[in-house]
Amino acid sequence: KASYVPGAFEYIKVNHKKYSLYISSATPQDEIKQIVKQRKILDYFKGVYGSPISKQEHVNKIIKLNKYKKNEVIFIGDSISDRNAANENNIRFIARINNGKSPLKDEMYKIDDLVHLEDLIKSLN
Numbered sequence: 001k002a003s004y005v006p007g008a009f010e011y012i013k014v015n016h017k018k019y020s021l022y023i024s025s026a027t028p029q030d031e032i033k034q035i036v037k038q039r040k041i042l043d044y045f046k047g048v049y050g051s052p053i054s055k056q057e058h059v060n061k062i063i064k065l066n067k068y069k070k071n072e073v074i075f076i077g078d079s080i081s082d083r084n085a086a087n088e089n090n091i092r093f094i095a096r097i098n099n100g101k102s103p104l105k106d107e108m109y110k111i112d113d114l115v116h117l118e119d120l121i122k123s124l125n
Helices: 008-015 029-038 055-066 080-088 117-124
Strands: 022-028 047-051 074-077 092-096
Touching: 008 117, 022 029, 022 055, 022 080, 029 047, 047 055, 055 080, 074 080, 074 117, 080 092, 092 117
Parallel strands: 022 047, 074 092
Antiparallel strands: none
16 A cells, blocks of 8 residues: 555556566565565566565566666665665666665665656666
8 A cells, every 4th residue: 555656656657568667576475476476566577586585586587588688787776785786686776865864875776756866777778
């Protein structure tokens, strides 16, 4: 029942055909799948991954199964475990820092919400 991060739903809805979107969460696998189904957004994602498998392993699996090049993948997250999963897989990371209230506020690429996410992604290419 939590509200979406501003711009998140709009971004997903508009860009799910342009980009291959995935969810990597520390929420238990069955629970995160149920949440995504209840929100009626499952079809927007190519994969939804939860615990007990680590985010680092999720990212590694996604890259290997799809034969993505590291420079084709961006992890967008709001936790240290998100940043660590990106770093351990040698992919770019965009931190959602929630108005600067985050241990990730010093990341190179950061955004308060997802309203201007597409602009930031374009600037990385």
